[in-house]
Amino acid sequence: MFDPTAFENMKVVLEGALYDRDLEGEIAILDRNDLMNLAKLSRHYEVAFSERDSSSVQCTLILEATLENLASELHHKLHNVRLAGVNLLILFKMEHENSLDLHKKLNGVLTDIWGAERTFTQKVSYDPFEETNRITKEISLKFNRLIGEEQIDDLIVMIDYMVESLQKINRLL
Numbered sequence: 001m002f003d004p005t006a007f008e009n010m011k012v013v014l015e016g017a018l019y020d021r022d023l024e025g026e027i028a029i030l031d032r033n034d035l036m037n038l039a040k041l042s043r044h045y046e047v048a049f050s051e052r053d054s055s056s057v058q059c060t061l062i063l064e065a066t067l068e069n070l071a072s073e074l075h076h077k078l079h080n081v082r083l084a085g086v087n088l089l090i091l092f093k094m095e096h097e098n099s100l101d102l103h104k105k106l107n108g109v110l111t112d113i114w115g116a117e118r119t120f121t122q123k124v125s126y127d128p129f130e131e132t133n134r135i136t137k138e139i140s141l142k143f144n145r146l147i148g149e150e151q152i153d154d155l156i157v158m159i160d161y162m163v164e165s166l167q168k169i170n171r172l173l
Contacts, residue, residue, distance in 0.1 A: 010086060011045045013152055017156050018049060028055065051167060062087075066087075069087075085146030093136070113165050118143060124137050
């Protein structure tokens with residue numbers, strides 16, 4: 001038997017909390033991937049979900065741990081508290097009319113929920129040959145630091161923020 005890593009512990013807690021909400025009917029889990037990259041010895045876990053009654057906006061939670069993150073946690077000679085932990089990324093995907101006002105409103109809503117110290121990036125794609133003003137957008141939310149196992153309770157609270165973000169984005173669209 002081995003001692004699970006911070007990545008494993010956080011993944012299990014998040015997965016359990018998200019599936020509980022799915023069972024309660026609040027959200028609908030749409031996709032899940034749990035990958036290990038054997039070439040780089042890294043881990044990647046992602047789960048995508050939407051509001052139960054509206055799938056127009058999708059939220060994807062991504063946990064990643066590199067070889068450096070895992071080694072600094074597991075190997076006593078390489079132990080480095082600054083490198084032990086996981087990277088957390090949250091993505092919101094949606095389609096809507098291309099409107100500068102709406103782009104600003106979406107950014108404002110997310111800043112109100114998550115705080116100004118987070119980094120939000122909006123990426124837009126569209127088919128230039130289609131005669132429509134509709135775009136596909138992905139908004140990424142980065143925390144600009146590693147998340148440690150001591151913050152595992154904060155991850156549960158983050159699910160509330162993700163659900164609130166889905167609800168408010170859906171209302172804007």
